[in-house]
Amino acid sequence: MWVTYQEEPTEVQYPLDSSNSYEILDEIGNGVSSVVYKAKCFAMDSTVVAIKAVYLDRSWWWQPKEKLLSHPNILNAHCTLLVNQLLWVVMPFMSAGSLQSIISSSFPHGLSEPCIAIILKETLSALSYLHKEGEFHKGIKPSNILIDSNGSVKLTDHFGMSSSSNAAATPYWMAPELLNSQIGYGVKVDIWAFGITALELAYGRPPLSNGPKNEKHEQFSKAFKDMVASCLNQDPPKRPSAEALLNHSFFENCGGSDFLVENVLQGLPSVEERFNESKNGDGDDEGGDSSARQSVKETRTISGWSFNEERFELDPVFQTESTDDSVVKQVKRLFGDDGETVIIEDKTGRKTPWKCKWQRLN
C-alpha cells in the first residue's frame, strides 16, 4: 500500500480519480524514472498542482513508508494514485521550480552567498527535522529543492525513498561510504550531499561535472568554505549534524524569503519555459546529472573524495586499502582499470561514463 505524506491532517481530500479530476497542462521536468507535469485539479477550483508520474517498473528503490511528516520546509504530497503503470504523486505546484532549473537557466555561474545561505538554511531545517524523525533523505541535490513564488524553500522527493538502498543516490552527490559496500552508512550521507549541493549552488555545477573550470572560489567567505569543508569530511562521524550546522556562523544574519524573491526570482522565466528551453537547448536535462554522461577527467579512489579547503575543490582520487580480491574486483567493475573510461549502467538503463583512476594502497 502506498502511504501519502500530508502537510497536516486536513479535511480537503484531493480526488483519486485521474481521468475526470485532473487536466495535464505542461511537462515541467523529468528525472530518472519520472516525468513531472503542471496540472489543474477541477475538484479543487482548478487549483494548479504538480504531478510527478513515476514509472513503477523503473523505480525499484521506491518503498512506501508509513509515516506522517510535517515540516514547513518539506513538500508533502496532496495524494498519490495509480494510473495505468504509473504512480501519480500529486503535490503543490512550486511555481519557481527547482534550484537546478533556476541555476541552469539563469545563474550558470552560481548564486551569491547571501542567497545560498537562505536556501541552505531552509534546507537544513528540513534535514534536521527528518534526521530527528529517524529518516534520511538520500537525494539531497538542487533538483530536489523547490522554491515558490513567495521565496519559500521546500525539500521534495522524500516520498518513499528507501533507506535500505543506495540505488537512488546520484553520482555527484554520493558520499564516499555509499561506494564502499564494506562499510555502513547513515544520515551523514545527507550532510555530504548537502556540502556538494552548497558547492553546486556556488559554482553553478557540482564538482567534477563537465564545463569550464570556475575560478570563483577566491571570492567565497571563510565561513562558507569552512561550512562546506566540514560537510565534506571523509569520515562520516566527523561531519556535523544538520542541527549543529544550523548554528554555523555562515548562517548568522541570514536574510529571508523576500531577499530571494528580489535577487533570484525576479525576471525568472516560468518553470515550463525553462524546461522547454533545456529540451531544445544543448541537451542538458532537468535530471541535474546529465553532464555525468560526459567523461569525468579527474581521478578517484574508493575511499572517497578528499576535500582541499585551501584550493576549495575536491581531489577525486579513489583508492582501496583492501587486499580482498573481491573488493578490488568490485572497484575494477565500477571504475575500470587505471585511467579508463567506464560506463556505469544502473537498473533503469541509464549509462554514466566516468573517466577514472584508482590505486591499491597496499
Ligand SMILES: Nc1ncnc2c1ncn2[C@@H]1O[C@H](COP(=O)(O)OP(=O)(O)OP(=O)(O)O)[C@@H](O)[C@H]1O
Ligand atoms: N512540485 C513541483 N513544483 C514545480 N516544479 C516541480 C515540482 N516537482 C518537480 N518540479 C520540476 O520538475 C523537475 C524534475 O523533478 P524530479 O523530481 O523528477 O527531478 P529529479 O530529482 O532530478 O529526478 P530524480 O528523482 O529521478 O533524481 C525539477 O527539477 C523541477 O524543476
